[in-house]
Amino acid sequence: MCCRCCGVTQQKVWVFGLGSLFTVFGLLAVIWWPTLIDSIIMKALPLTPTSRTYEKWADLPIPVYMNMYLWNWTNAEEVKLHGVKPNFQQLGPYVYREERVKMDVEWHENNTVTFKPNRTWFWEEELSGGKQTDLVTVPHLPSIAAAAMMRDSPSLIKFFFNKALNENGGLLYATHTASEWLFDGFYDEFLHYAMTLNNPLAPPIETDQFAWFLNRNGSKDFEGAFTVHTGVGDIKEMGEIKFWNGENHTGWYEGECGRLNGSTTDLFVPDEPKEKALTIFIADTCRIINLEFTGQSHEIEGIQGWKYEVTPNTFDNGQRQADMKCYCPVDKQPDNCPASGATSLGPCSDGAPMYLSASHFMYADESYANTITGLDPNYERDNFFIIMERKLGVPLQVNAAIMVSLYMEADADIDIIKDIPTFYAPLFTTGSSAIINKELASELKLVLSLPAIGRYTGIGFLCLGCILLAVGIFLTLKRKWYGQAAADRAALISADTNNSTDPETVPK
Numbered sequence: 244m245c246c247r248c249c250g251v252t253q254q255k256v257w258v259f260g261l262g263s264l265f266t267v268f269g270l271l272a273v274i275w276w277p278t279l280i281d282s283i284i285m286k287a288l289p290l291t292p293t294s295r296t297y298e299k300w301a302d303l304p305i306p307v308y309m310n311m312y313l314w315n316w317t318n319a320e321e322v323k324l325h326g327v328k329p330n331f332q333q334l335g336p337y338v339y340r341e342e343r344v345k346m347d348v349e350w351h352e353n354n355t356v357t358f359k360p361n362r363t364w365f366w367e368e369e370l371s372g373g374k375q376t377d378l379v380t381v382p383h384l385p386s387i388a389a390a391a392m393m394r395d396s397p398s399l400i401k402f403f404f405n406k407a408l409n410e411n412g413g414l415l416y417a418t419h420t421a422s423e424w425l426f427d428g429f430y431d432e433f434l435h436y437a438m439t440l441n442n443p444l445a446p447p448i449e450t451d452q453f454a455w456f457l458n459r460n461g462s463k464d465f466e467g468a469f470t471v472h473t474g475v476g477d478i479k480e481m482g483e484i485k486f487w488n489g490e491n492h493t494g495w496y497e498g499e500c501g502r503l504n505g506s507t508t509d510l511f512v513p514d515e516p517k518e519k520a521l522t523i524f525i526a527d528t529c530r531i532i533n534l535e536f537t538g539q540s541h542e543i544e545g546i547q548g549w550k551y552e553v554t555p556n557t558f559d560n561g562q563r564q565a566d567m568k569c570y571c572p573v574d575k576q577p578d579n580c581p582a583s584g585a586t587s588l589g590p591c592s593d594g595a596p597m598y599l600s601a602s603h604f605m606y607a608d609e610s611y612a613n614t615i616t617g618l619d620p621n622y623e624r625d626n627f628f629i630i631m632e633r634k635l636g637v638p639l640q641v642n643a644a645i646m647v648s649l650y651m652e653a654d655a656d657i658d659i660i661k662d663i664p665t666f667y668a669p670l671f672t673t674g675s676s677a678i679i680n681k682e683l684a685s686e687l688k689l690v691l692s693l694p695a696i697g698r699y700t701g702i703g704f705l706c707l708g709c710i711l712l713a714v715g716i717f718l719t720l721k722r723k724w725y726g727q728a729a730a731d732r733a734a735l736i737s738a739d740t741n742n743s744t745d746p747e748t749v750p751k
Contacts, residue, residue: 255719258711258712258714258718259711259712261708261711262708262709262710262711262712262714263708263712264708265704265705265707265708265711266704266705266708266709266712267708268701268704268708269701269702269703269704269705269706269707269708270701270705271701272697272698272700272701272702272704272705273698273701273702273705274701276694276697276698276700276701277694277695277697277698279697280693280694280697281514281694284635284690284693285478285513285514288474288478288481288513288635288636289473289474289475289478289481290356290473290474290475290481290510291473291475292350296510299683300345300509300510301344301345301348302343302344302345303342303343303344303509304680304682304683305677305678305679305680305683306340306677306680307340307341307342307343307675307676307677308338308339308340308341308367308370308675308676308677309338309339309340309341309364309673309674309675309676310335310336310337310338310644310673310674310675310676311335311336311337311338311339311425311671311672311673311674312333312334312335312336312337312602312671312672312673312674313333313334313335313337313377313379313381313421313424313425313671314331314332314333314334314379314381314617314668314669314670314671314672315331315332315333315334315379315380315381316329316330316331316380316381316382316416316668317330317331317332317380317617318330319380319382319415319416322663322664323415323416323659323662323663324662326662326663326664327664328614328615328616328664328666329614329615329616329651329664329666329668330615330616330617331615331616331617331618331668331669332617333603333617333619333669333672334372334373334377334379334421335371335372335373335421335672336370336371336372336373336674337371337372337373337375337421337425338366338367338370338371338372339364339365339366339367340364340365340367341362341363341364341365341675342362342363342364342365343360343361343362343509344360344361344363345358345359345360345361346358346359346360346361346463347359347463347468350473351470354472354473354474354475354476354477355470355471355472355473355485356470356471356473357468357469357470357486358468358469358471359463359464359466359467359468359469360463360466360469360507360509361461361462361463362459362460362461362466363460363461364426364460373421374421375420375421375422376420376421376422377420377421378418378419378420379418379419379420379421379424380416380417380418381416381417381418381419381424381670382415382416382649382651382668382670383413383414383415383416383417383433384453384595384597384649384670385431385433385434385437385453386408386412386413386414386415386433386659387415387595387596387649387651387660388592388593388594388595388596389404389408389413389433389437390404390408390654390657390659390660391594391595391596391650391652392594393657394652394654398656401654401656401657402656404657405656405657405658407436408433408657408658408659409658409659411432411433411436412431412432412433412434412435412436413433413659414433414659415659415660415663417431423454424454424455424671425454425455425456426454426456426457426459426460427454428452428453428454428457428458429452429453429454430451430452431451431452431453432451434448434450434451434452434453435451438450438451446593446594455670455671466526466527467487467488467526468487468488468489469484469486469487469507470484470485470486470487470489471483471484471485471506471507471510472485474510474512478512478513478514479512480512481510481511481512481513481636482506482507482509482510482511482512482636483504483505483506483512484503484504484505484506484507484524485503486503487503487524487526490503491503493529493530493591495529495530495590495591496529496530496569496570496572496590497569497573498569499566499569500530500567500569500570501530501569503524503531504522504524504531505521505522505523505524505531506521506522506523506524507523507524507525508523508525508629508638508641508643510636511631511636511637511638512636513633513634513635513636514633514634514635514636515633515636516633517536517549517633518536519536520533520534520535520536520551521533521534521551521629521631522534525643527645527673528586528599528645529586529588529590529591529592529599530570530586530599532553532557532627533556533557534551534552534553534557534627534628534629535551535552535553535554535556535557536549536550536551537549537550537551537552541630541639541640543630543639543640543678543679543684544639544679544680544681544684544688545684545688546632546639546679546684546687546688546691547632548630548631548632548633548639548640549630549631549633550628550629550630550631551628551629551630551631552626552627552628552629553601553606553626553627553628554606555583555584555606557601557606557627558570558583558584558585558586558599558600558601558606558607559583559584560580560581560582560583560586560587561580562580562582562583562608563583568580570586570587571587572587572589572590575587581598582607582608582610582611583607583608584600584601584604584606584607584608584611585598585599585600585604585607585611585648585667586598586599586600588647595649596649596650596652597647597648597649597650597670598611598647598648598649598650598667599645599646599647600645600646600648601625601626601627601644601645601646602620602624602625602644602645602646602672602674603618603619603620603621603625603646603669603672604618604620604646604648604667605620605622605625605626611648611667614664614665614666614667615666615667615668615669618669624644625644625672625674626642626644627642627643627644627645627674628640628641628642629641629642629643632687632691634691635687635690635691637679637687638677638679639678639679639684640677640678640679641675641676641677641678642674642675642676643674643675643676644672644673644674645672645673645674646669646671646672647669647670647671647672647673648667648668648669648670649667649668649670650667650668651663651664651665651666651667651668652665653665
Protein backbone atom coordinates (compact mmCIF):
# COMPACT_ATOMS: atom_id res chain seq x y z
CA MET A 244 0.00 0.00 0.00
CA CYS A 245 2.84 2.35 0.83
CA CYS A 246 4.56 1.62 -2.47
CA ARG A 247 1.42 2.73 -4.32
CA CYS A 248 1.74 6.09 -2.64
CA CYS A 249 5.36 6.51 -3.67
CA GLY A 250 7.04 6.96 -6.94
CA VAL A 251 10.04 4.91 -8.04
CA THR A 252 12.46 7.55 -6.87
CA GLN A 253 10.82 7.73 -3.45
CA GLN A 254 10.98 3.93 -3.17
CA LYS A 255 14.68 4.00 -3.94
CA VAL A 256 15.24 6.72 -1.36
CA TRP A 257 13.45 4.69 1.31
CA VAL A 258 15.07 1.31 0.51
CA PHE A 259 18.60 2.56 -0.03
CA GLY A 260 18.31 5.07 2.81
CA LEU A 261 17.05 2.53 5.35
CA GLY A 262 19.48 -0.09 4.07
CA SER A 263 22.40 2.28 4.51
CA LEU A 264 21.15 3.40 7.93
CA PHE A 265 20.70 -0.16 9.20
CA THR A 266 24.08 -1.18 7.81
CA VAL A 267 25.92 1.71 9.42
CA PHE A 268 24.08 1.24 12.74
CA GLY A 269 24.79 -2.50 12.62
CA LEU A 270 28.48 -1.96 11.96
CA LEU A 271 28.75 0.55 14.78
CA ALA A 272 26.92 -1.80 17.17
CA VAL A 273 29.15 -4.74 16.24
CA ILE A 274 32.36 -2.72 16.50
CA TRP A 275 31.68 -0.25 19.33
CA TRP A 276 28.81 -1.59 21.46
CA PRO A 277 30.74 -4.20 23.53
CA THR A 278 33.46 -1.67 24.34
CA LEU A 279 30.90 1.00 25.20
CA ILE A 280 28.88 -1.31 27.46
CA ASP A 281 32.02 -2.60 29.19
CA SER A 282 33.05 0.99 29.85
CA ILE A 283 29.62 1.83 31.29
CA ILE A 284 29.63 -1.29 33.48
CA MET A 285 33.13 -0.63 34.82
CA LYS A 286 32.14 2.94 35.67
CA ALA A 287 29.07 1.65 37.56
CA LEU A 288 30.93 -1.02 39.58
CA PRO A 289 32.93 1.10 42.07
CA LEU A 290 31.67 1.36 45.62
CA THR A 291 29.81 4.60 46.37
CA PRO A 292 27.02 5.40 48.83
CA THR A 293 24.47 5.29 45.98
CA SER A 294 25.78 2.42 43.82
CA ARG A 295 24.12 -0.96 43.34
CA THR A 296 27.41 -2.49 44.43
CA TYR A 297 27.06 -0.81 47.82
CA GLU A 298 23.62 -2.35 48.41
CA LYS A 299 24.99 -5.86 48.04
CA TRP A 300 28.27 -5.11 49.81
CA ALA A 301 26.77 -3.50 52.91
CA ASP A 302 24.29 -6.30 53.54
CA LEU A 303 25.19 -9.53 51.78
CA PRO A 304 22.07 -10.72 49.93
CA ILE A 305 22.97 -14.42 49.64
CA PRO A 306 22.80 -17.00 52.44
CA VAL A 307 26.13 -17.87 54.06
CA TYR A 308 26.57 -20.88 56.32
CA MET A 309 29.32 -21.59 58.81
CA ASN A 310 30.02 -25.30 59.04
CA MET A 311 31.84 -26.06 62.29
CA TYR A 312 33.48 -29.41 62.99
CA LEU A 313 34.76 -30.25 66.47
CA TRP A 314 37.39 -32.91 67.10
CA ASN A 315 36.58 -35.34 69.90
CA TRP A 316 39.67 -36.77 71.62
CA THR A 317 38.44 -40.33 72.12
CA ASN A 318 41.34 -41.79 74.13
CA ALA A 319 42.60 -38.82 76.12
CA GLU A 320 42.92 -40.70 79.43
CA GLU A 321 44.83 -43.58 77.79
CA VAL A 322 47.21 -41.10 76.21
CA LYS A 323 47.78 -39.44 79.59
CA LEU A 324 48.34 -42.68 81.50
CA HIS A 325 50.01 -44.91 78.94
CA GLY A 326 51.28 -42.65 76.18
CA VAL A 327 49.31 -44.39 73.43
CA LYS A 328 48.83 -42.77 70.04
CA PRO A 329 46.05 -40.15 70.24
CA ASN A 330 42.86 -40.71 68.27
CA PHE A 331 40.49 -37.96 67.20
CA GLN A 332 36.97 -38.18 65.80
CA GLN A 333 35.52 -35.37 63.70
CA LEU A 334 32.03 -34.41 64.88
CA GLY A 335 29.54 -32.27 62.97
CA PRO A 336 29.02 -30.28 60.99
CA TYR A 337 27.39 -27.88 63.42
CA VAL A 338 25.80 -25.48 60.96
CA TYR A 339 25.00 -21.83 61.62
CA ARG A 340 23.42 -19.42 59.18
CA GLU A 341 25.55 -16.32 58.98
CA GLU A 342 24.30 -12.79 58.45
CA ARG A 343 26.94 -10.27 57.37
CA VAL A 344 26.44 -6.53 57.73
CA LYS A 345 28.94 -3.68 57.43
CA MET A 346 28.82 -1.34 60.41
CA ASP A 347 30.28 2.11 61.13
CA VAL A 348 30.85 2.79 57.43
CA GLU A 349 33.02 5.88 56.90
CA TRP A 350 33.91 7.29 53.48
CA HIS A 351 37.24 9.01 52.84
CA GLU A 352 38.35 11.58 50.27
CA ASN A 353 41.14 9.31 48.98
CA ASN A 354 38.54 6.90 47.54
CA THR A 355 38.67 4.45 50.43
CA VAL A 356 36.03 3.34 52.90
CA THR A 357 36.38 2.07 56.46
CA PHE A 358 33.95 -0.41 58.02
CA LYS A 359 33.55 -2.99 60.74
CA PRO A 360 32.20 -6.40 59.73
CA ASN A 361 29.38 -7.60 61.96
CA ARG A 362 28.55 -11.30 61.77
CA THR A 363 25.61 -12.90 63.49
CA TRP A 364 25.12 -16.66 63.57
CA PHE A 365 21.85 -18.58 63.89
CA TRP A 366 21.73 -22.29 64.69
CA GLU A 367 20.42 -24.48 61.83
CA GLU A 368 19.61 -27.84 63.38
CA GLU A 369 18.08 -29.34 60.22
CA LEU A 370 21.29 -28.76 58.27
CA SER A 371 23.59 -29.98 61.04
CA GLY A 372 25.18 -33.37 61.46
CA GLY A 373 25.25 -33.14 65.22
CA LYS A 374 23.44 -31.58 68.18
CA GLN A 375 24.55 -28.66 70.30
CA THR A 376 24.34 -30.95 73.34
CA ASP A 377 26.98 -33.35 71.97
CA LEU A 378 29.74 -33.91 74.52
CA VAL A 379 33.18 -33.24 73.08
CA THR A 380 36.57 -33.87 74.70
CA VAL A 381 39.22 -31.37 73.65
CA PRO A 382 42.77 -30.54 74.85
CA HIS A 383 42.60 -27.86 77.52
CA LEU A 384 44.09 -24.92 75.63
CA PRO A 385 44.65 -22.58 78.63
CA SER A 386 46.71 -25.19 80.48
CA ILE A 387 48.66 -26.34 77.41
CA ALA A 388 49.38 -22.77 76.32
CA ALA A 389 50.61 -21.84 79.82
CA ALA A 390 52.80 -24.96 79.96
CA ALA A 391 54.31 -24.12 76.58
CA MET A 392 55.24 -20.63 77.81
CA MET A 393 57.01 -22.14 80.82
CA ARG A 394 58.91 -24.81 78.87
CA ASP A 395 62.27 -23.03 78.90
CA SER A 396 61.97 -21.56 82.39
CA PRO A 397 64.34 -22.54 85.22
CA SER A 398 63.41 -25.73 87.09
CA LEU A 399 62.50 -23.91 90.30
CA ILE A 400 60.02 -21.66 88.51
CA LYS A 401 58.53 -24.65 86.71
CA PHE A 402 58.17 -26.44 90.06
CA PHE A 403 55.99 -23.68 91.47
CA PHE A 404 54.10 -23.36 88.16
CA ASN A 405 53.34 -27.09 88.15
CA LYS A 406 52.07 -26.88 91.72
CA ALA A 407 49.80 -23.93 90.87
CA LEU A 408 48.56 -25.72 87.76
CA ASN A 409 47.64 -28.86 89.72
CA GLU A 410 45.87 -26.92 92.47
CA ASN A 411 43.95 -24.45 90.29
CA GLY A 412 42.19 -26.36 87.55
CA GLY A 413 45.07 -27.24 85.24
CA LEU A 414 43.98 -30.00 82.86
CA LEU A 415 45.26 -32.01 79.92
CA TYR A 416 41.77 -32.13 78.46
CA ALA A 417 38.20 -31.02 79.17
CA THR A 418 34.75 -32.23 78.16
CA HIS A 419 31.89 -29.86 77.39
CA THR A 420 28.97 -29.60 75.00
CA ALA A 421 29.43 -28.48 71.41
CA SER A 422 27.56 -25.23 72.04
CA GLU A 423 29.76 -24.45 75.04
CA TRP A 424 32.92 -24.99 73.00
CA LEU A 425 31.65 -22.86 70.13
CA PHE A 426 29.67 -19.83 71.36
CA ASP A 427 28.11 -20.26 74.79
CA GLY A 428 31.31 -20.68 76.77
CA PHE A 429 31.91 -22.27 80.18
CA TYR A 430 33.55 -21.29 83.43
CA ASP A 431 37.20 -22.31 83.55
CA GLU A 432 38.89 -22.60 86.92
CA PHE A 433 42.42 -22.18 85.59
CA LEU A 434 41.48 -19.04 83.65
CA HIS A 435 39.90 -17.66 86.82
CA TYR A 436 43.14 -18.32 88.67
CA ALA A 437 45.20 -16.69 85.90
CA MET A 438 43.01 -13.58 86.07
CA THR A 439 43.93 -13.06 89.71
CA LEU A 440 47.69 -13.22 89.12
CA ASN A 441 48.10 -10.08 87.01
CA ASN A 442 51.39 -11.51 85.80
CA PRO A 443 53.12 -8.83 83.64
CA LEU A 444 55.02 -11.57 81.76
CA ALA A 445 51.83 -13.34 80.68
CA PRO A 446 49.14 -12.09 78.27
CA PRO A 447 46.23 -10.36 80.04
CA ILE A 448 43.28 -12.60 80.90
CA GLU A 449 40.02 -10.68 80.57
CA THR A 450 37.49 -13.39 81.44
CA ASP A 451 37.24 -16.76 83.15
CA GLN A 452 34.85 -17.98 80.45
CA PHE A 453 36.14 -19.98 77.50
CA ALA A 454 34.80 -20.74 74.02
CA TRP A 455 36.31 -20.67 70.55
CA PHE A 456 33.98 -17.81 69.53
CA LEU A 457 33.24 -16.30 72.93
CA ASN A 458 31.46 -12.90 72.81
CA ARG A 459 31.79 -12.84 69.05
CA ASN A 460 28.24 -13.56 67.91
CA GLY A 461 26.74 -10.23 66.82
CA SER A 462 29.84 -8.22 67.71
CA LYS A 463 30.97 -5.47 65.33
CA ASP A 464 34.28 -4.95 67.13
CA PHE A 465 35.74 -8.45 67.17
CA GLU A 466 37.28 -8.47 63.68
CA GLY A 467 38.41 -4.85 63.77
CA ALA A 468 38.12 -2.01 61.26
CA PHE A 469 39.05 -2.55 57.61
CA THR A 470 39.87 0.20 55.13
CA VAL A 471 39.53 -0.82 51.48
CA HIS A 472 39.70 0.98 48.14
CA THR A 473 36.31 1.72 46.57
CA GLY A 474 37.51 1.45 42.97
CA VAL A 475 36.60 5.06 42.26
CA GLY A 476 39.35 6.53 40.11
CA ASP A 477 41.09 3.16 39.67
CA ILE A 478 38.94 0.09 39.15
CA LYS A 479 42.03 -2.12 39.46
CA GLU A 480 42.25 -1.28 43.16
CA MET A 481 38.62 -2.04 43.96
CA GLY A 482 38.32 -4.01 47.20
CA GLU A 483 42.05 -3.91 47.95
CA ILE A 484 42.80 -3.74 51.68
CA LYS A 485 44.72 -0.60 52.59
CA PHE A 486 44.58 -0.74 56.39
CA TRP A 487 43.38 -3.00 59.19
CA ASN A 488 42.85 -1.21 62.49
CA GLY A 489 44.77 1.69 61.01
CA GLU A 490 47.86 -0.35 60.10
CA ASN A 491 49.06 -1.76 56.76
CA HIS A 492 51.10 -4.54 58.37
CA THR A 493 49.91 -7.13 60.89
CA GLY A 494 53.22 -7.19 62.76
CA TRP A 495 52.87 -10.94 63.29
CA TYR A 496 55.11 -12.11 60.47
CA GLU A 497 58.12 -10.45 58.88
CA GLY A 498 58.20 -8.52 55.61
CA GLU A 499 55.73 -9.41 52.90
CA CYS A 500 54.18 -12.16 55.03
CA GLY A 501 52.78 -9.54 57.37
CA ARG A 502 51.84 -6.94 54.77
CA LEU A 503 48.13 -6.43 54.20
CA ASN A 504 46.90 -6.86 50.65
CA GLY A 505 44.22 -8.64 48.71
CA SER A 506 40.51 -8.72 49.46
CA THR A 507 38.34 -9.26 52.52
CA THR A 508 36.31 -11.70 50.30
CA ASP A 509 33.49 -9.14 50.01
CA LEU A 510 34.84 -7.20 47.04
CA PHE A 511 37.23 -8.24 44.27
CA VAL A 512 38.95 -6.44 41.41
CA PRO A 513 36.88 -6.96 38.22
CA ASP A 514 38.14 -7.92 34.77
CA GLU A 515 41.36 -9.55 35.95
CA PRO A 516 43.14 -12.29 33.93
CA LYS A 517 41.70 -15.63 34.94
CA GLU A 518 45.19 -17.03 35.55
CA LYS A 519 45.89 -14.47 38.30
CA ALA A 520 45.67 -15.89 41.84
CA LEU A 521 43.12 -14.62 44.32
CA THR A 522 44.60 -13.05 47.45
CA ILE A 523 42.40 -12.78 50.52
CA PHE A 524 42.89 -11.72 54.13
CA ILE A 525 40.78 -13.22 56.91
CA ALA A 526 41.50 -11.81 60.35
CA ASP A 527 41.01 -15.21 61.99
CA THR A 528 43.83 -16.71 59.91
CA CYS A 529 46.28 -13.94 60.90
CA ARG A 530 47.64 -13.90 57.34
CA ILE A 531 46.84 -13.55 53.67
CA ILE A 532 45.93 -16.69 51.74
CA ASN A 533 46.61 -17.11 48.05
CA LEU A 534 44.17 -19.25 46.08
CA GLU A 535 45.75 -20.56 42.88
CA PHE A 536 44.06 -20.89 39.48
CA THR A 537 43.21 -24.54 38.77
CA GLY A 538 42.24 -24.19 35.12
CA GLN A 539 38.84 -25.71 35.92
CA SER A 540 35.67 -23.94 34.85
CA HIS A 541 32.30 -24.48 36.51
CA GLU A 542 28.85 -23.31 35.50
CA ILE A 543 26.66 -22.14 38.38
CA GLU A 544 23.13 -20.85 37.70
CA GLY A 545 24.08 -20.53 34.05
CA ILE A 546 27.20 -18.42 34.74
CA GLN A 547 30.71 -19.64 33.96
CA GLY A 548 33.24 -19.30 36.74
CA TRP A 549 36.83 -20.37 37.33
CA LYS A 550 38.05 -22.33 40.33
CA TYR A 551 40.79 -21.09 42.68
CA GLU A 552 41.97 -23.18 45.62
CA VAL A 553 44.68 -23.74 48.22
CA THR A 554 47.65 -25.85 47.15
CA PRO A 555 50.60 -27.53 48.89
CA ASN A 556 52.34 -24.14 48.65
CA THR A 557 49.66 -22.21 50.54
CA PHE A 558 50.80 -22.98 54.10
CA ASP A 559 54.47 -23.39 53.27
CA ASN A 560 57.15 -22.06 55.65
CA GLY A 561 60.00 -21.76 53.16
CA GLN A 562 60.64 -25.41 52.38
CA ARG A 563 58.83 -25.32 49.03
CA GLN A 564 59.15 -21.62 48.19
CA ALA A 565 61.91 -19.41 49.54
CA ASP A 566 59.70 -16.31 49.76
CA MET A 567 57.42 -18.11 52.24
CA LYS A 568 60.22 -18.32 54.83
CA CYS A 569 58.84 -15.23 56.54
CA TYR A 570 55.89 -17.30 57.84
CA CYS A 571 58.33 -19.09 60.09
CA PRO A 572 58.25 -17.33 63.51
CA VAL A 573 61.41 -15.38 64.23
CA ASP A 574 62.20 -17.44 67.34
CA LYS A 575 62.21 -20.61 65.23
CA GLN A 576 64.43 -19.35 62.42
CA PRO A 577 66.49 -20.49 60.69
CA ASP A 578 66.58 -24.21 61.48
CA ASN A 579 63.50 -24.97 63.57
CA CYS A 580 60.72 -23.85 61.23
CA PRO A 581 57.49 -25.86 61.10
CA ALA A 582 57.27 -28.38 58.30
CA SER A 583 55.42 -27.26 55.19
CA GLY A 584 51.64 -27.38 55.36
CA ALA A 585 50.79 -25.52 58.58
CA THR A 586 51.34 -21.93 59.71
CA SER A 587 52.28 -21.26 63.31
CA LEU A 588 49.67 -19.02 64.92
CA GLY A 589 51.93 -18.36 67.90
CA PRO A 590 52.77 -14.79 66.82
CA CYS A 591 49.08 -13.81 66.86
CA SER A 592 47.82 -16.06 69.67
CA ASP A 593 49.97 -14.79 72.56
CA GLY A 594 52.47 -17.58 72.00
CA ALA A 595 50.01 -20.48 72.20
CA PRO A 596 51.37 -23.40 70.11
CA MET A 597 48.47 -23.36 67.65
CA TYR A 598 48.69 -24.06 63.92
CA LEU A 599 46.61 -23.19 60.88
CA SER A 600 46.28 -25.67 58.01
CA ALA A 601 43.94 -27.19 55.51
CA SER A 602 41.41 -29.49 57.15
CA HIS A 603 42.66 -32.99 58.02
CA PHE A 604 46.18 -31.70 57.27
CA MET A 605 45.40 -32.01 53.59
CA TYR A 606 48.46 -30.90 51.54
CA ALA A 607 50.62 -30.82 54.70
CA ASP A 608 53.85 -32.68 55.37
CA GLU A 609 53.11 -36.20 56.61
CA SER A 610 54.77 -35.42 59.93
CA TYR A 611 51.58 -33.67 61.06
CA ALA A 612 49.06 -36.39 60.28
CA ASN A 613 51.31 -39.26 61.35
CA THR A 614 51.21 -38.19 64.99
CA ILE A 615 47.52 -39.11 65.44
CA THR A 616 44.81 -41.38 64.07
CA GLY A 617 41.29 -40.53 62.91
CA LEU A 618 42.06 -38.20 60.02
CA ASP A 619 40.17 -38.83 56.80
CA PRO A 620 40.59 -35.96 54.33
CA ASN A 621 37.85 -35.49 51.74
CA TYR A 622 38.69 -33.17 48.86
CA GLU A 623 35.10 -32.14 48.11
CA ARG A 624 34.29 -31.39 51.76
CA ASP A 625 37.58 -30.02 53.06
CA ASN A 626 38.95 -28.08 50.11
CA PHE A 627 39.29 -24.30 50.44
CA PHE A 628 38.17 -22.83 47.14
CA ILE A 629 36.39 -19.96 45.41
CA ILE A 630 34.64 -20.22 42.05
CA MET A 631 34.93 -16.74 40.57
CA GLU A 632 33.22 -14.98 37.66
CA ARG A 633 36.23 -12.96 36.61
CA LYS A 634 34.63 -10.33 34.35
CA LEU A 635 32.76 -8.58 37.18
CA GLY A 636 34.79 -10.08 40.02
CA VAL A 637 31.82 -11.84 41.64
CA PRO A 638 32.29 -15.08 43.65
CA LEU A 639 29.77 -17.68 42.53
CA GLN A 640 30.62 -20.25 45.20
CA VAL A 641 32.85 -20.18 48.27
CA ASN A 642 34.03 -22.90 50.61
CA ALA A 643 36.56 -21.39 53.03
CA ALA A 644 37.64 -24.37 55.14
CA ILE A 645 40.56 -24.22 57.57
CA MET A 646 41.63 -26.26 60.60
CA VAL A 647 43.23 -25.09 63.83
CA SER A 648 45.34 -27.56 65.78
CA LEU A 649 47.38 -27.53 68.98
CA TYR A 650 50.95 -28.76 69.29
CA MET A 651 51.27 -31.09 72.28
CA GLU A 652 54.67 -32.00 73.70
CA ALA A 653 55.77 -33.78 76.87
CA ASP A 654 57.49 -31.91 79.70
CA ALA A 655 58.99 -33.94 82.54
CA ASP A 656 58.48 -31.07 85.01
CA ILE A 657 54.75 -30.58 84.38
CA ASP A 658 52.48 -33.37 85.55
CA ILE A 659 49.56 -33.03 83.13
CA ILE A 660 51.83 -33.49 80.08
CA LYS A 661 54.63 -35.49 81.67
CA ASP A 662 54.25 -38.73 79.71
CA ILE A 663 52.32 -37.77 76.61
CA PRO A 664 53.70 -38.30 73.10
CA THR A 665 54.41 -35.40 70.79
CA PHE A 666 51.45 -34.77 68.46
CA TYR A 667 49.28 -32.20 66.73
CA ALA A 668 45.77 -32.20 68.19
CA PRO A 669 43.05 -30.86 65.85
CA LEU A 670 40.80 -28.50 67.79
CA PHE A 671 38.19 -27.39 65.27
CA THR A 672 37.59 -26.98 61.57
CA THR A 673 35.61 -24.03 60.35
CA GLY A 674 34.23 -23.50 56.89
CA SER A 675 32.15 -20.64 55.51
CA SER A 676 30.14 -21.76 52.50
CA ALA A 677 27.97 -19.74 50.15
CA ILE A 678 26.60 -20.05 46.64
CA ILE A 679 25.01 -17.38 44.48
CA ASN A 680 21.18 -17.41 44.51
CA LYS A 681 18.89 -17.30 41.47
CA GLU A 682 17.88 -13.66 41.94
CA LEU A 683 21.43 -12.34 42.05
CA ALA A 684 22.47 -14.72 39.28
CA SER A 685 19.72 -13.33 37.01
CA GLU A 686 21.01 -9.78 37.52
CA LEU A 687 24.55 -10.91 36.88
CA LYS A 688 23.63 -12.81 33.71
CA LEU A 689 21.81 -9.77 32.32
CA VAL A 690 24.82 -7.51 32.89
CA LEU A 691 27.17 -10.10 31.40
CA SER A 692 24.86 -10.55 28.40
CA LEU A 693 24.58 -6.86 27.50
CA PRO A 694 27.68 -6.80 25.24
CA ALA A 695 26.47 -9.92 23.41
CA ILE A 696 22.93 -8.56 23.14
CA GLY A 697 24.27 -5.39 21.52
CA ARG A 698 26.59 -7.35 19.24
CA TYR A 699 23.86 -9.69 18.02
CA THR A 700 21.43 -6.80 17.63
CA GLY A 701 24.06 -5.08 15.51
CA ILE A 702 24.51 -8.21 13.42
CA GLY A 703 20.74 -8.30 12.93
CA PHE A 704 20.60 -4.68 11.76
CA LEU A 705 23.65 -5.26 9.57
CA CYS A 706 21.99 -8.24 7.91
CA LEU A 707 18.73 -6.32 7.48
CA GLY A 708 20.60 -3.38 5.96
CA CYS A 709 22.51 -5.63 3.58
CA ILE A 710 19.27 -7.34 2.52
CA LEU A 711 17.59 -3.99 1.83
CA LEU A 712 20.56 -2.78 -0.20
CA ALA A 713 20.70 -6.06 -2.14
CA VAL A 714 16.96 -5.89 -2.86
CA GLY A 715 17.33 -2.28 -3.97
CA ILE A 716 20.19 -3.12 -6.32
CA PHE A 717 18.31 -6.12 -7.70
CA LEU A 718 15.15 -4.11 -8.33
CA THR A 719 17.17 -1.34 -9.94
CA LEU A 720 19.07 -3.66 -12.27
CA LYS A 721 15.97 -5.62 -13.19
CA ARG A 722 13.81 -2.49 -13.19
CA LYS A 723 11.25 -4.24 -10.97
CA TRP A 724 10.26 -1.37 -8.74
CA TYR A 725 6.53 -0.95 -8.16
CA GLY A 726 5.25 1.23 -11.03
CA GLN A 727 8.55 0.93 -12.89
CA ALA A 728 6.91 -0.45 -16.06
CA ALA A 729 4.36 2.35 -16.17
CA ALA A 730 7.08 4.88 -15.62
CA ASP A 731 9.15 3.36 -18.41
CA ARG A 732 6.17 3.43 -20.82
CA ALA A 733 5.44 7.03 -19.91
CA ALA A 734 9.05 7.88 -20.56
CA LEU A 735 8.94 6.22 -24.00
CA ILE A 736 5.71 8.02 -24.98
CA SER A 737 7.17 11.28 -23.80
CA ALA A 738 10.30 10.63 -25.82
CA ASP A 739 8.27 9.78 -28.97
CA THR A 740 6.14 12.89 -28.57
CA ASN A 741 9.17 15.06 -28.25
CA ASN A 742 10.70 13.52 -31.36
CA SER A 743 7.51 14.04 -33.44
CA THR A 744 7.28 17.75 -32.58
CA ASP A 745 10.96 18.46 -33.04
CA PRO A 746 11.30 20.77 -36.16
CA GLU A 747 14.43 19.00 -37.24
CA THR A 748 12.53 15.69 -37.55
CA VAL A 749 9.52 17.06 -39.59
CA PRO A 750 9.91 16.51 -43.44
CA LYS A 751 10.20 19.70 -45.55
